[in-house]
Amino acid sequence: MSEYLTVAGLALIMGLTLFLPFSVKKVEDELEAFLFIMGLAAVTISGRWARPLILDAFREPLRLTVAVLAVGFAFTAARPGLKNRLERSIKTLGLRWTLFAVILILGLGSSLMTAVISALILAEIITLLKLERAYEVKVVVYACFAIGLGAALTPLGEPLSTIAVAKLKEPPHNADFFYLLRQIGAWVVPGVVLTAFLGSRGPGRTGAAGGLSEDAAETGKSIFLRGAKVYLFVMALIFLGAGLAPLAARFVPQMPDWLLYWANSISAILDNATLAAAELVPEMTDRQVKFVLMGLLISGGMLIPGNIPNIISSAKLRIKSGEWARTAVPYGLFLMLAYFILMSMFVE
Numbered sequence: 001m002s003e004y005l006t007v008a009g010l011a012l013i014m015g016l017t018l019f020l021p022f023s024v025k026k027v028e029d030e031l032e033a034f035l036f037i038m039g040l041a042a043v044t045i046s047g048r049w050a051r052p053l054i055l056d057a058f059r060e061p062l063r064l065t066v067a068v069l070a071v072g073f074a075f076t077a078a079r080p081g082l083k084n085r086l087e088r089s090i091k092t093l094g095l096r097w098t099l100f101a102v103i104l105i106l107g108l109g110s111s112l113m114t115a116v117i118s119a120l121i122l123a124e125i126i127t128l129l130k131l132e133r134a135y136e137v138k139v140v141v142y143a144c145f146a147i148g149l150g151a152a153l154t155p156l157g158e159p160l161s162t163i164a165v166a167k168l169k170e171p172p173h174n175a176d177f178f179y180l181l182r183q184i185g186a187w188v189v190p191g192v193v194l195t196a197f198l199g200s201r202g203p204g205r206t207g208a209a210g211g212l213s214e215d216a217a218e219t220g221k222s223i224f225l226r227g228a229k230v231y232l233f234v235m236a237l238i239f240l241g242a243g244l245a246p247l248a249a250r251f252v253p254q255m256p257d258w259l260l261y262w263a264n265s266i267s268a269i270l271d272n273a274t275l276a277a278a279e280l281v282p283e284m285t286d287r288q289v290k291f292v293l294m295g296l297l298i299s300g301g302m303l304i305p306g307n308i309p310n311i312i313s314s315a316k317l318r319i320k321s322g323e324w325a326r327t328a329v330p331y332g333l334f335l336m337l338a339y340f341i342l343m344s345m346f347v348e
Contacts (some may be wrong), residue, residue, distance in 0.1 A: 008248065009099060009245075010042060010243070012023055013045065017278065020034065021270065022270060023217065032229050035233065035240060036239070036251060038214040039236045039238070039240035039243060040243075041243070042242075046115065046244075048243060048246075049172070053239075061235050061238070063155060064155065064158075065227050065234070068099065068114050068117065068226060069229050071114060072227070073223060075120065075121060075218075075262065076218055078217075082124060082125070082128065086316045095129075099199070100200040102143070102191065105144075106122055107143070107146030107150035107196060108150045110150045111152070119313045120144050120312065120316070120324075122140065122313055123140075123316035133212060136317075137324070138327050140314075140317060141199075141301075142195050143309075144310050145298075145305065146191075146199070148272075148300055148310070149297050150189075150192050152180055152188060154180065155177060158233050158308055160272050160276045160307070161180055163241060163276050164180060164289075165179055167277070167282075183293070189323050191335065191339070212318070214234055233273075234319070237273055244277070248279055248280070252281060252288075253284050255285040256293075258290050258291050258340070260279075261291040261294070262295065262336075264292060267304040268299045273307075275296055276293070287348065291347070295340055302332035302333055303325055
């Protein structure tokens, strides 16, 4: 296949991958299967089928999937005592500082216990607290910003971080388990702390009527099903990233940092892990990697489809898109602008 036909075919695959999940309900509902098909097509068009790629596609999702399963069952076992621990914390620290601690722990802890489990724990805690609905929505939105940021610090946290490490493991980046912590840790941790502080502020009070509550309790079946979907999702992104690599290598490294950062605000409506799979290539500089990742992580919190904790929390607690956007978009835009100014000044 000629170079021009390859580029055109990959551009079509990328266009379908970016826009069909947002515009076609069936594709959105079956996202893992759709991305798997797009990934196979991209690898075929680019002619990149090889044994190492197939082995990577089966191996790379394992750590995240095992973490989701293990922590999922651990949380199910610990769940009965959660209410008593929460009540003791509120008596000792007060509601707002308890919420600050909850958001901070879920945000930073998500890098090890996964964004999926952090979002499920968040839904359980909100259900137990019984706050006013508007305040609950604010807490959930800010907590999901914190989880989305913190989960990116290790490849165990979420599909985006798993894909980033997998795609940048070759020279010159030589990404390992702690690569993302070294690259963006100094930017992520202050953002999580700030988000936890701001998210816990407000006129909340316990015992309010009409608040949020979970749609259904977790079961062993739902935990195994979620693990299988995570495995297929990451496998699909491995194939997609490898297939789209020639297209990304041709155009992305030549793009200025500011464009990479602001263009990724599209991850507000498209899963940021998919964008990471399409964009990240070893040819990028460390500075470009930082701008791409922070742009994806921040804007991914602004609307429900942007990342996994948003999707899980909004579904479990039945938060509507408009409710989410009214709180998340202003804060997300503030973070985007603040980070852009600071990173432009201090990232080398």
